[in-house]
Amino acid sequence: MVFPFSYMTISASIVVRREERVYKRLRGSALPTSALFAGDVVHATLIGAVQGALILAYAMAVTGAPLPRNIPLMLVAFLLGAAVFAALAIGTAGLIPNYEVAQLVALPVLFGSLLGAGMMFPLSVLPDWGQRVAELLPLTPIVTMMRTAYLGRDFGHDAAPVVGFLEGFQVSATGLGIGLLWIGVGLWSARKYFRWDPRRS
Template sequence: MSTATFAEASARRAPGIVGTGLSRIGYEVRGYFRSPDAVFFTFLFPVIMLGIFTAAFSAAGEISPAPGEPGVSVAAYYLPGMLAAGILLSGVQNLAVDIAGEKSDGTLKRLGGTPLSPVSYFIGKIGQVFVTGTLQAGLLLATSATLFGIALPTTTSAWATFAWVFVLGTATSALLGIALSSVPRSGKSATAVVIPIVLVLQFISGVYLQFSMLPAWLQDIASLFPLKWMAQGMRAAFLPADFESLERHGSWELGWVAVWLLAWLVIGLVASRLTFRWIRRDA
């Protein structure tokens, strides 16, 4: 086949690949909500944790950037971290466990015997993460405003920051979840492998603990991973400007948030394409 003929064939095939991937999004979303453990541990978990932290620490009063300065409620302070954690759970944890299970039960082997392209499969999974992540963030924001009385941002710039951090973080987390799915040896061991990684990252990345209170060496480690930057970007969107002084360099560093998330997106894309197999090599 000549180069020109191959290019024409690829161009004709591309819409089919994308269309098939888009058509799988609905299937993936329905499968997600039919799994009670996925709904609880990835969809509802941030809402539940925000409620627990609010109930546990509200008696201590508001959190402020410095003594004597105006602060925000405990719920308002933890909201950005929970939004970032929700992105990580929907992408990394959900997809890593889900795809490892599909490899183990033979689902991927059966799909590999069909004309389905890995790209179409990726589109379906990533689309599912975007749909469920958007619904989760909407639920978390609605709950925060109605049940916890959190005043949401009123400026266009704040919502624009939230939007691009959410989109970039979700795409990055989804691709990293696909790549991480190749690590567990079986579907049964997937949760034991994936959940500790995700849990540790939440503790060191400013989700459950104030990032500025962590030792410098732990901050350095956390800064190598995307969750720290997603949480920082969400704080820039939802916390007053005075809280910028609590960041490590006294700035939201939104430029670096974008750079690090883009870098991890590329890493996730390359790793997922190199490691993805319809069946394990040692199967």
């Protein structure tokens, strides 16, 4: 998935610009605060969208993979994932003292998200409590929504029953809520910890 890597790109870029006092200078302009981060977020999101489109096109052309069953739901999942990890990147940037340690601070979020989303091993090998925890991690609901959108199945159940177009949105409601919660966590962290001046290491 491209989102955790976009997260690392955005957080590192924000730290660099903060340390170089770019944001400090821009705050004196007429730009709203949200616009100061927009360039990094949009840039990383567009790269992620292109990567995702290329992977899908390759899978369809080379392996004969079918079209996604629910393209609108897939777009919703992508936008949600981009928003979740952009918010977390901005929130984490306030905790990073300088660029040299940016990746060290961001790596736990990266690996935790990948492990918890079943990207490295199936979640079924975890005990029940571990699976419940994994379902609440930032990337897991995004991956589940993507799988539901692509295959047209409800992966919230062990049997993964087939779901229709509208049912796909219904079974993804919990994942959407978890994603919105993580957006809130990221924005809260940014509001509490981000400083416009360079931080001392």
